[in-house]
Amino acid sequence: MTDPRLTPLAASLPDTVPFVGPETQERRMGRSFAARLGANENVFGPAPAAIAAMRKAAEEVWMYGDPEAHELRQAIAAHHGVDPAHIRVGEGIDGLLGLLVRLTVGPGDWVVTSEGGYPTFDFHVTGFGGRIEQVPYDGDRVDTKGLVERAGWTGAKLVYIANPDNPMGGLHDAATIREMIEALPADALLVLDEAYVEFAPEAERPEIDPADDRVIRFRTFSKAYGLAGARVGYAIGPAPLIAAFDRVRNHFGLSRISQEGALAALSARDHLDHVLTEVAAARARIAAIAHDNGLMPLPSATNFVAVDCGGDGAFARRVMEGLVARGVFVRMPGVAPLNRCIRVTAGREADLDAFAKALPQALEEARIAP
Numbered sequence: 001m002t003d004p005r006l007t008p009l010a011a012s013l014p015d016t017v018p019f020v021g022p023e024t025q026e027r028r029m030g031r032s033f034a035a036r037l038g039a040n041e042n043v044f045g046p047a048p049a050a051i052a053a054m055r056k057a058a059e060e061v062w063m064y065g066d067p068e069a070h071e072l073r074q075a076i077a078a079h080h081g082v083d084p085a086h087i088r089v090g091e092g093i094d095g096l097l098g099l100l101v102r103l104t105v106g107p108g109d110w111v112v113t114s115e116g117g118y119p120t121f122d123f124h125v126t127g128f129g130g131r132i133e134q135v136p137y138d139g140d141r142v143d144t145k146g147l148v149e150r151a152g153w154t155g156a157k158l159v160y161i162a163n164p165d166n167p168m169g170g171l172h173d174a175a176t177i178r179e180m181i182e183a184l185p186a187d188a189l190l191v192l193d194e195a196y197v198e199f200a201p202e203a204e205r206p207e208i209d210p211a212d213d214r215v216i217r218f219r220t221f222s223k224a225y226g227l228a229g230a231r232v233g234y235a236i237g238p239a240p241l242i243a244a245f246d247r248v249r250n251h252f253g254l255s256r257i258s259q260e261g262a263l264a265a266l267s268a269r270d271h272l273d274h275v276l277t278e279v280a281a282a283r284a285r286i287a288a289i290a291h292d293n294g295l296m297p298l299p300s301a302t303n304f305v306a307v308d309c310g311g312d313g314a315f316a317r318r319v320m321e322g323l324v325a326r327g328v329f330v331r332m333p334g335v336a337p338l339n340r341c342i343r344v345t346a347g348r349e350a351d352l353d354a355f356a357k358a359l360p361q362a363l364e365e366a367r368i369a370p
Helices: 007-010 022-029 046-056 070-080 092-104 119-127 144-154 173-182 241-245 255-266 269-292 313-325 350-368
Strands: 088-091 111-115 131-135 158-162 189-193 215-220 235-236 303-309 339-343
Touching: 046 070, 046 255, 046 269, 070 088, 070 119, 070 235, 088 092, 088 241, 088 303, 092 158, 092 189, 092 215, 092 235, 092 241, 111 119, 111 350, 119 131, 131 144, 144 173, 255 269, 269 303, 269 350, 313 339, 313 350
Parallel strands: 111 131, 111 158, 158 189, 189 215
Antiparallel strands: 088 235, 215 235, 303 339
């Protein structure tokens, strides 16, 4: 049943949840997961300084957060060596993507993205009446040339790419991203989602002039900084576009606690280095567990590893479901041929012990299923 007060566009949309959370699955199962390895959270947690800053801010939570996020915006700008006019802070990359789409995409406008890529971007485009052109992956990598070519055919306003990539974990080097920017059609804007960029080799992170009006980049405190629950992200882009976010954003959407936590996290370089070391070790162990079970791990520049289960999507789903039934939360890509894989977050030792124990059982069960 549809509420008659909805707009025609809203009434035409399906009820969609891009990601089913582990809490939803736990409620269905009536028990908690032993290992939470499906949401690509930073299980190593935020810096102690960030926790202390948030605890202190909680004492003042009766006050709204600064609607301009002035101190955080200044600190992020200094971190990147850019003018604050090129920075916009918001409620995670997801929230900022929604604002960008609202600003740039009208009913019937085309955007280009990858088939099987990040579904929340598609969710926002559909919600504002845009049309989506999806380009298949080239093997297990985003087809950068295909995205650019399809943008030319459709006259797309936005071209979305995650680099490093979610859900497959791969990385295009800086030169490839630069070539993509140079080849874009004149009226297209590259939406470069860099949620996992801190995990990538520094030499492969493209240097992009923030004033370049062909690109807007998105970063987050959810991954390497361990603040997924605080919902803090930011955009880096040309000043006129960044300023336009003020026309549509929720000015009190970023809490005082979140702002203080992110501000402290940004300065805690030693903790970030610790997280990067732990993630590298966890990726290596996931790869070893995969090899021990006759499976193939894909190269990763993120805090997760996509593991090729060696069959089709139905087989990988049975493996995933077998892991979930044994208390290990993992996810898998949504379309073929990517969905031959499961995706495993870099976990703590105990998390990966649980994964290593459950995987052989899940595989055996999946192989004998009809």
